[in-house]
Amino acid sequence: MVEVGKPRFLGRSIWVFHLNTGSCNGCDIEVLDVLTPYHDAERFGVKLVVSPRHADAALLTGPITLESLPKVIRAIEAMPRPRIIVALGSCACGGNIWYKSYSVVGGVPELLKILEERGVVVDGVYYVPGCPVRPESIIYAIALIKGLASKKVRAKVKRVGG
Amino acid sequence: MDIISKYIDVIKAIEPSADVGVSGDTIYATVSHEKIRDLVKTIYWDHGCFFRTCAGSDERMLNGFFALYHIFGDDGHGLNIVLKLYADPDKPVVPSIADIVPAADWCEMEARDLLGIEFSGRKPYRLVLPPYWPKNLYPLRKDVAYDTKPQLIVSSEKVGIWGKTATGVAVPIGPYHPALHEPEYFELYVEGERVIDVRYRGFHVHRGIEKLGESKLTYQQVNFIAERICGICGFEHSVCYAQAVEKAAGIDVPERAKFVRSIVLEVERIHSHLLWIGVAAHLLGYDTGFMHTWRIREHVMVIAEMLTGSRKTYGINLIGGVRRDIDDEKKRRVLEVLELVEKEFTVLVKTMTSVPQIMKRLRGTGILSKEDARRLSVVGPTARGSGLDRDVRRDLPYAAYSYADFNVPVYDDGDNLSRFLVRVDEVYESISIIRQLLDQLPKGPVMNEEFNIPEGRMAVSVVEAPRGEDVHFIITGRGKPYRWRVRAPTYQNIPALRVMLRDQPLADAPITIASIDPCFSCTDRVFVIDRSGSRRRLDKIMYGLG
Amino acid sequence: MGLRDIRGSRLGFLRALVIAGRRGRVTRRYPYEEPLLTSDFRGRIDIDETKCIGCGACVNACPPNALELLRSRDGYVSLRYFVGRCIFCWRCVDVCPTGAIRGTREFELATDDLSDLYDVLIHEPMKCRECGSLFSTKRMGEYVVSKSPVVENYVDLDPGCRRERLLKAIEGRFGGRSG
Numbered sequence: 064m065v066e067v068g069k070p071r072f073l074g075r076s077i078w079v080f081h082l083n084t085g086s087c088n089g090c091d092i093e094v095l096d097v098l099t100p101y102h103d104a105e106r107f108g109v110k111l112v113v114s115p116r117h118a119d120a121a122l123l124t125g126p127i128t129l130e131s132l133p134k135v136i137r138a139i140e141a142m143p144r145p146r147i148i149v150a151l152g153s154c155a156c157g158g159n160i161w162y163k164s165y166s167v168v169g170g171v172p173e174l175l176k177i178l179e180e181r182g183v184v185v186d187g188v189y190y191v192p193g194c195p196v197r198p199e200s201i202i203y204a205i206a207l208i209k210g211l212a213s214k215k216v217r218a219k220v221k222r223v224g225g
Numbered sequence: 226m227d228i229i230s231k232y233i234d235v236i237k238a239i240e241p242s243a244d245v246g247v248s249g250d251t252i253y254a255t256v257s258h259e260k261i262r263d264l265v266k267t268i269y270w271d272h273g274c275f276f277r278t279c280a281g282s283d284e285r286m287l288n289g290f291f292a293l294y295h296i297f298g299d300d301g302h303g304l305n306i307v308l309k310l311y312a313d314p315d316k317p318v319v320p321s322i323a324d325i326v327p328a329a330d331w332c333e334m335e336a337r338d339l340l341g342i343e344f345s346g347r348k349p350y351r352l353v354l355p356p357y358w359p360k361n362l363y364p365l366r367k368d369v370a371y372d373t374k375p376q377l378i379v380s381s382e383k384v385g386i387w388g389k390t391a392t393g394v395a396v397p398i399g400p401y402h403p404a405l406h407e408p409e410y411f412e413l414y415v416e417g418e419r420v421i422d423v424r425y426r427g428f429h430v431h432r433g434i435e436k437l438g439e440s441k442l443t444y445q446q447v448n449f450i451a452e453r454i455c456g457i458c459g460f461e462h463s464v465c466y467a468q469a470v471e472k473a474a475g476i477d478v479p480e481r482a483k484f485v486r487s488i489v490l491e492v493e494r495i496h497s498h499l500l501w502i503g504v505a506a507h508l509l510g511y512d513t514g515f516m517h518t519w520r521i522r523e524h525v526m527v528i529a530e531m532l533t534g535s536r537k538t539y540g541i542n543l544i545g546g547v548r549r550d551i552d553d554e555k556k557r558r559v560l561e562v563l564e565l566v567e568k569e570f571t572v573l574v575k576t577m578t579s580v581p582q583i584m585k586r587l588r589g590t591g592i593l594s595k596e597d598a599r600r601l602s603v604v605g606p607t608a609r610g611s612g613l614d615r616d617v618r619r620d621l622p623y624a625a626y627s628y629a630d631f632n633v634p635v636y637d638d639g640d641n642l643s644r645f646l647v648r649v650d651e652v653y654e655s656i657s658i659i660r661q662l663l664d665q666l667p668k669g670p671v672m673n674e675e676f677n678i679p680e681g682r683m684a685v686s687v688v689e690a691p692r693g694e695d696v697h698f699i700i701t702g703r704g705k706p707y708r709w710r711v712r713a714p715t716y717q718n719i720p721a722l723r724v725m726l727r728d729q730p731l732a733d734a735p736i737t738i739a740s741i742d743p744c745f746s747c748t749d750r751v752f753v754i755d756r757s758g759s760r761r762r763l764d765k766i767m768y769g770l771g
Numbered sequence: 772m773g774l775r776d777i778r779g780s781r782l783g784f785l786r787a788l789v790i791a792g793r794r795g796r797v798t799r800r801y802p803y804e805e806p807l808l809t810s811d812f813r814g815r816i817d818i819d820e821t822k823c824i825g826c827g828a829c830v831n832a833c834p835p836n837a838l839e840l841l842r843s844r845d846g847y848v849s850l851r852y853f854v855g856r857c858i859f860c861w862r863c864v865d866v867c868p869t870g871a872i873r874g875t876r877e878f879e880l881a882t883d884d885l886s887d888l889y890d891v892l893i894h895e896p897m898k899c900r901e902c903g904s905l906f907s908t909k910r911m912g913e914y915v916v917s918k919s920p921v922v923e924n925y926v927d928l929d930p931g932c933r934r935e936r937l938l939k940a941i942e943g944r945f946g947g948r949s950g
Contacts, residue, residue, distance in 0.1 A: 083407050085430045087746045089456025089537045091407070092500060096526075099519040101807065103798045115401075129377070130355045131408050131429040134400050153835065156888070157856030160442075160450050160835040163372040164433035165364050166354070172885060177377075191881040192815075192888065194858040195456055195537050199806040204881035206802055216854070216880045220891045221820045223910060446834040449860055513787050520797060527807060534813040540860045548865070549811075572790060580784040 076108025086125030605693025846905025
């Protein structure tokens with residue numbers, strides 16, 4: 064069980080900004096679902112804010128399409144430090160089925176390279192696989208950021224003989 | 226004289242040498258460039274057909290030409306009509322029909338962007354691809370690989386750049402805005418509080434799905450990418466694709482699989498309408514309604530997960546059937562949940578409609594008249610809220626809908642309230658359809674695995690999504706589709722926004738935009754309004770040239 | 772059930788308070804309580820190393836290429852599963868010939884390190900007894916022999932050497948050199 068650290072200067076409640084970079088909306092309606100009575104993310108102090116300037120974390124869904132790339136970069140630059148990017152879903156973590164398509168950058172790992180070139184520093188990145196992401200997965204990710212739960216997934220390497 | 230012979234006579238009267246073929250409920254005809262406009266005018270206006278879509282195709286590998294398919298539909302008689310045009314392989318040019326059929330405007334520009342087919346007799350503009358995309362790189366052509374990426378330039382356009390001749394102040398909404406879930410960019414030109422014009426730039430969700438379906442994936446894998454065209458109405462895209470291939474290849478689907486598909490389609494419709502009602506309540510400022518509606522909707526998501534294995538993007542559809550079955554325990558659970566949902570939903574709607582602010586904001590705003598709706602060929606609840614009686618489940622029955630009895634709600638006012646009421650009524654109809662189908666579930670297998678898909682067959686498949694009719698057009702190839710064209714319902718409905726938003730107060734803009742239930746990821750393409758566009762030109766497109 | 776006449780009393784909206792009061796609290800206090808999970812949910816997959824033969828049927832069926840078969844320079848074949856790109860469709864579970872892939876109901880997969888999301892299964896290759904090149908996997912050879920024992924005498928030849936043998940056999944049958 065590995066403890067995941069968060070930047071020390073983040074308080075108890077995390078304000079999130081929902082950033083849809085070209086997703087099919089499956090993950091986005093699950094983000095809205097997290098705020099509804101059955102799953103209630105506001106127990107953890109999470110609030111959906113209207114402007115990236117108020118946000119601590121960006122919930123990024125979608126493989127980053129070429130058309131939305133400049134707007135995404137501008138939205139992330141507008142977030143004040145410390146910034147966290149939470150990559151929700153299979154599109155953001157690895158690009159999903161269109162990871163090599165002509166019109167898609169490819170997901171958060173590629174976006175981080177572009178952000179580094181432009182000198183935009185991101186203080187923490189979290190990956191949440193799922194297609195679409197369950198509301199419980201999102202709550203688990205928030206609990207991970209706040210230190211209430213510990214990471215369960217770990218890389219496995221197995222060797223097979225004859 | 227039966228309806229098919231009538232249409233063949235109409236086509237032969239205008240173009241005697243046309244090559245006409247009939248397959249099932251579709252008439253195919255190859256037409257020459259000179260006669261296409263007369264033929265389209267006759268079919269669209271004189272015979273009352275609706276325009277479904279147009280698809281360009283690179284057939285240089287098959288017969289050495291480019292091809293353009295115009296697909297019309299006669300809903301009253303349950304027919305599809307496909308008109309094919311050939312274009313020169315080196316410099317493909319075809320006559321445009323956008324002045325006769327305003328609904329064809331976007332489709333033509335998309336064919337131009339992705340395939341390089343030019344249209345004579347109209348002003349072109351860039352639609353689908355980003356502005357800095359190199360001019361001679363056409364992604365959908367067969368000699369361009371699906372992972373060709375041009376040099377990445379990070380630049381975006383400025384606000385009001387198209388406003389040279391438009392008056393008023395530009396109010397940008399989006400691409401990231403609290404009222405919207407998806408990135409889309411609306412520019413409203415306002416004078417005081419009244420909206421006088423709208424510019425729209427979308428296309429932020431274009432992911433190259435058609436190209437992937439034609440190059441990298443096999444037949445069975447395309448079901449999964451079709452499901453992810455839209456996360457809210459994904460299952461109907463997957464059913465539409467599977468039905469298109471099954472129609473083209475003549476594959477028999479077991480009856481029980483058709484019933485399962487219809488039941489899951491109706492479950493999806495209930496969840497989508499409840500989602501919309503909640504979001505509409507939220508946009509009107511009534512968050513209580515939002516929370517209660519989504520609380521009720523949670524039950525529907527749980528039975529969707531129980532029936533299919535995932536809350537959304539169900540992934541149970543394959544060509545030839547479905548992967549999961551409904552047993553008696555699940556049937557009992559579904560009926561239980563439906564009773565609960567119906568009871569709570571009735572109380573909720575009664576409560577919501579007795580809030581005076583909501584009714585005032587919905588009544589009389591965002592009006593779309595019946596003539597405009599007919600001219601633009603809008604679909605779904607947007608059409609039914611303006612008095613057009615169109616529903617594909619009743620007109621061209623597919624899957625198991627011919628076994629269920631249901632009404633199609635139509636309201637005549639054309640304002641936001643009519644569209645709201647159409648969706649409320651449809652929830653009740655869906656619940657009734659699921660009950661009827663569960664009652665009549667036949668025995669048998671759910672999957673047919675013995676089939677062959679021959680090359681070179683064409684088919685058009687139409688399905689009623691929660692937002693309107695969805696059209697998939699397919700030409701089969703070896704191991705994977707040769708050409709796959711998706712025309713999502715919101716594609717047809719967005720041009721109607723310009724009529725609905727004109728002369729409305731600014732505060733009504735979000736609910737009006739939301740009332741067509743836009744699903745921009747289905748739309749998958751953007752409409753850039755002409756750079757030097759003036760109000761006169763917009764009027765020309767909207768009102769059919771004067 | 773049309774709603775053609777909408778008449779509510781002036782205070783009809785207060786019914787919302789009654790509904791809320793009657794329903795009470797519905798929140799599932801996950802992660803301290805059980806989530807709303809059914810038994811049919813499709814979570815991540817688990818590859819059983821005792822049954823996998825390295826055939827690559829799952830790689831062909833996977834739409835987003837989350838499962839990939841990579842061959843390293845020293846001939847070892849590895850099946851790599853990237854959870855980040857998986858779409859949880861379970862097509863791999865459907866097509867695996869030995870039933871080595873099993874679906875689980877795990878969805879708690881969040882992490883801050885992308886390398887946690889890769890699972891690798893490394894197969895030992897077969898060594899050709901004539902030319903010594905490495906090809907396929909040992910497990911695949913055993914599987915093929917178990918299905919059809921007659922191939923035992925040439926399963927440990929790589930495709931190049933097998934072709935040579937076949938051409939020689941054809942030559943021998945028809946006498947003299949062919950072509």
